[in-house]
Amino acid sequence: MDPAAPMDGTTVSGSTLRTVPVRLPANVDHGTIMDELLKILANNALESRETIARMLNLPVAEVEARIAEYERAGIIRGYQAILNEDQLGLDKVTAVIEVKVTPQREGGFDRIAERISRFPEVRSAYLMSGAYDLLLFVEGRNLREVAAFVSEKLAPLEGVLSTATHFMLKTYKHLGVLMHPETPDERLAVSP
């Protein structure tokens, strides 16, 4: 899982089955930070190139070229399905870990953050303002496995001052998508 990742286009919905597409938060001015094409893909990465072309009034070839360019430039970093993992009943736990670190000479926070991010257990990692420095989302098969990761891998790292681990119990919303059944369309079938 990649909980609460910022809207960076790296994780996108496979939502052709859904009639309600993911909506980007309305309080951010996406017009200036994301072009229309990226918005469409961030809502539904499976949207066909033909449909995107129609929606944007562009030739299909141009849409393909622009997507390829975004991929090449690393702006689009991948495409994933948004899963309701609770429903799968997996043997898996996710911990949210607050980490205090000392910034390093020359490397600042980046060096230690990158070092931590490379562990495959770490699904997401962010630099934060406030009471701690890094926020990690870490996955393991059970509490013991995560605890072992923290005590054996994370805490001993040079520069890590302290950690605080919280386990996630239930997901209500993930990447802009509500995980529980949405209310059906209550509109009348015909209206003026």
Place this chain on the structure above:
Amino acid sequence: MNDSLSLRDRIARQVREIPRSGIRDFFDIVSTMRDVISLSIGEPDFDTPWHVRESTVFALERGATHYTSNLGYLELRRALSRYVARQFGAEYNPENEILVTVGVSEALDLALRALINPGDEVLYHEPCYVSYRALILFAHGVPVAVETRPEDGFRLTRAMLEARVSPRTKVLLLNFPNNPTGAILDQRDLEAIAAFVREHDLLVITDEIYAELTYDQPHVSLVSLPGMRDRTIFLHGFSKAWAMTGFRLGYACAPAELTEAMMKIHQYTMLCASSLSQKAALEALSRPEQDVREMVDEYRRRRNFIASALADLGLPCTRPRGAFYAFPDIRRFGLSSKDFALRFLREEKVAVVPGTAFGACGEGFLRCAYATGMEQLKEAMRRLGRFLQRLETEKTAGTS
């Protein structure tokens, strides 16, 4: 019961003589069928913005459950005054020039009843919103329809109006962006209409309920043109741009004397609009730009999609520039709008509204609302393609 007792005959003449809305007939058929993709819904598929819903719950908890001022909460009228000045370019005094109503529907009724004496003519353009003709008749006015045409992009021109104006014409009723054609008027079109209005000394009712939903250029309001504000009742509401149809909230802005006249009817018939809906509207006005922009961007993508899909299917369609309707021309298939819509519904389970629901000149057209998700739109266009192919085959089989 007395056999000779005919209740029907005792119903007021102008009510009896007005047919039910064509939309209702169609609704009765569609509602018996399952799994229909509906392009016949004249309301947004978006949810009301969450902050609006959440703050309505809060208002309920806080006890905003009483009658409000007849005109509506003053705080709301102040916010409306600011919004209208900024968006539409006309100043209205919140104390006595703004009336909060139960949807634009009530505002239309009030405006017409406040202005019309029996026999006064009201000029309006067709195809148009299903209620106009009936509301004019209920107000004992004489509806005079001006037909807009696909060759003009369904825009209203001065020449069309000149052809139908008479010494008895009192009011011009406008609706742009238009339901059902998606047409808009630009500054030049409006200037010509304003000149016509001044010359014939008419009053105007302008229903700008779709004003925020334009896709190629910003909306221009008639009330921003010189002299127009003082002879116009401007109508707007929250149903479309904020996806708040069920809240039933609209408003009328007009010079004080006209507002007072509408308020008299409103006071005796409605008392006031729902207190909770008024609170919701106030919240909606707190950040209109963000709420509306997201929806407009999505409608634009769908508009582009449906316009291009219809073009590929060979159905001529004036490019919709506002609202959320496309109004394609199906005349070459030789079916009436109603027959086409019925067959399309029965054979492909897609509901569209026959153009005739919006006036006789809508014959040969269909209203396809794109206030519906992309997946449904795509599927509806696939089915339309299949249906058109079948019609073509029948046609060639019939002629050979």
